Every structure is written in C-alpha cells, then in structure tokens.
Amino acid sequence: MTQDKRECKLPKPLYIIYLCYIIYLYIRCYVQKVLHYPRLDTVLRVEAILRKAQGPLSKNEIDRRLKQAIMRPTLNVILSYLEESGKIAFLKEGILWIYRDDASAKLKAKLAAAVPA
Numbered sequence: 001m002t003q004d005k006r007e008c009k010l011p012k013p014l015y016i017i018y019l020c021y022i023i024y025l026y027i028r029c030y031v032q033k034v035l036h037y038p039r040l041d042t043v044l045r046v047e048a049i050l051r052k053a054q055g056p057l058s059k060n061e062i063d064r065r066l067k068q069a070i071m072r073p074t075l076n077v078i079l080s081y082l083e084e085s086g087k088i089a090f091l092k093e094g095i096l097w098i099y100r101d102d103a104s105a106k107l108k109a110k111l112a113a114a115v116p117a
Contacts, residue, residue: 038074038077038078043081045067046082047082049065050062050082050088051099053097055096059075079095086099087099
C-alpha cells in the first residue's frame, strides 16, 4: 500500500518561517488596525475645513489648514468615516465636500412636526 503524500520541498524550519511571513503580509495588507481613534473635536475641525473649502483639497492641504497637527492614520480614519456617511467624495483632484445642509434642515423640520413637544 502506498500513500500519496504531498511533501513540502522546503525544510521544516524554512517552511515555518515562510508560513509566518505569509501571515504577516496578510495582516499588514488586509487587516489594518487603527492605532488611534480621533476625538470628536478633531473630526469637527476636519469637517469644517472641508465644508468651507471652495474646491477639492488634498490631504496635505487639510494638514496645512489644521491648527493642530494630527497623525496621517488618524486623518485617514476621519476621511473614511466622512466618506461612508456621505459627506465627502474622493475625486482625482482631491477631497470634496458634497453634503447638502438644506436636506438636513428639511428632515429636522419634519421631525419637529412629527414629535410633539
């Protein structure tokens, strides 16, 4: 009786190192861990800068316009949140504020009319 076993061509220690390296690459590339979540005032400052801008801004320009410097991963978390909530759009030219305030005002008026005080 012969068993069809597929053997690894690498020696066992090298195979383990190779496996660890593959796992490391997977974690580094696909599972990005957030090291620092932004505070609310930081999110509001970035939001205000984007809202007041006349056109698209780059990440570097947002950094320059902030009074306090923030880390780039923190800025990336803020921008991904704003994009998911539908307030900004990433264009080829830069980041653009797209949220309409008047739609929010209409919703507030409807809610005020629906909920008795």
